[in-house]
Amino acid sequence: MYSKTSELLSLLQTLYPDVYCELNFNRDHPYQLLIATRLSAQCTDKRVNVVTPVLFAKYPDIKSLAEADLDDIEAIIRSCGLFRTKARDIKLLCIALLQLGDIPSEIDDLTKLPGVGRKTANLVAGELFGKAAIVADTHVIRLSNRLGLVDTTDPTKVERGLRAIVPPDDGLFFSHRLVRHGRQVCTSRNPKCGDCALVSLCCNTERV
Secondary structure: HHHHHHHHHHHHHHHHHOOOOOOOOOOOOOHHHHHHHHOOOOOOOOHHHHHHHHHHHOEEEHHHHHHHOOOHHHHHHHOOOOHHHHHHHHHHHHHHHHHHOOOOHHHHOOOOOOOOOHHHHHHHHHHHHHHOOOOOOOOHHHHHHHOOOOOOOOOHHHHHHOOOOOOHHHHHHHHHHHHHHHHHHOOOOOOHHHOOOHHHEEEEEEEE
């Protein structure tokens, strides 16, 4: 498994040398990444990147979002889906951040914030604080199963399984590269196996 993982890491780095988080946010306002990631649940990054500039222009800091009218947040983020739940979480998250005074840097502490699951916590901890991170989103889960790295669709178990075989310093970029490959080649339906540079490592393209 370790030999296979090493080969996979090398291939992915060659294929996607310049990957990055595709959710837009201002690094001077890191709370924006928390909110953008919450909005991305069951929504595309492209759609989130259309919505967040409007949201952050009207509410340019944590305090203004914490005090914002819930109906107005809902109206702005409606196109992201699940807008009522997401609006509530955004408001509660900003209230919690005001009380804390800063964004926690550890994954377990991040998951204590309203609306923040392990996927969001890993992304934020990795992107903002350089922590070892595995972002087990839908693409990472699907490809990890197809490649035989894990045999579960439970996000927490996928994260745990990948942490056991992927070097900590590679985890975040490994996740980003799997996401990129999942979007461009190894799609959920009709994966482009004939065009896939990873096909020799793939166990069963129909597994997930």
